[in-house]
Amino acid sequence: MTLHIQPEMKEIAASLRAIRKQKGLTLKEVEESSAGRWKAVVIGSYERCDRSLSLNKAIALAGFYEVPLDQLLGLTSAMNTVVPDPGRTIIDMRAVAGLAHTDDLIQILKAFLTAIIGKRRDWNGEVLSLRAGDLSLLGIMLGKSESNVHLWLIDNGLILGLAR
Structure with missing residues (x-):
């Protein structure tokens, strides 16, 4: 039997926010560095669960942040996850x-x-x-x-x- 743990929307939102912060970006800096492709208000809405994130947008956002999609969405299993600071x-x-x-x-x-x-x-x-x-x-x-x-x-x- 395989146990599949699905993340809640709050966890996905937390993952989005944490990745942005790990990249050292504010919401405004995301908008600026993406040349307006990603609006600060939209990214903030995703991070607060106020707006749904489509699969196409998630793929594009993962590309912008240069992280795997499963990491962006918090889907990486505990077995193959690298903790940001293993120490x-x-x-x-x-x-x-x-x-x-x-x-x-x-x-x-x-x-x-x-x-x-x-x-x-x-x-x-x-x-x-x-x-x-x-x-x-x-x-x-x-x-x-x-x-x-x-x-x-x-x-x-x-x-x-x-x-x-």
Whole structure:
């Protein structure tokens, strides 16, 4: 039996935003560097799930960003995914503390981080380093691939130095 995990629209939108940010582009810079082909308001709408992204547009946008289509759409399986920073991911614990407890994924994240803090006896309180293995385990807990976990953390403003 093969398990197929389909990303939600929010995950695709988060992937679009994260890739743009990894390229170091603002929405305005996307419009400028594409010579107006990609309007800032349109890209922003895709990233907020306010507008549907057709397959043709997704293919063209992947070409513009110079990334594979499956990466752009967050479809890469956990088995062959390369995590953007395989060493360490620095979590801003102050940002985590400011998150509402209403989302199930946030509750899972907070419980996971609390367990790591306790296991490592890392009571610094301001930042926490996640290793590649931590991201893999968190991905299993959240039902996401490692790279989608990384993108989700970026989208939620939780990685130190990578604001939304």
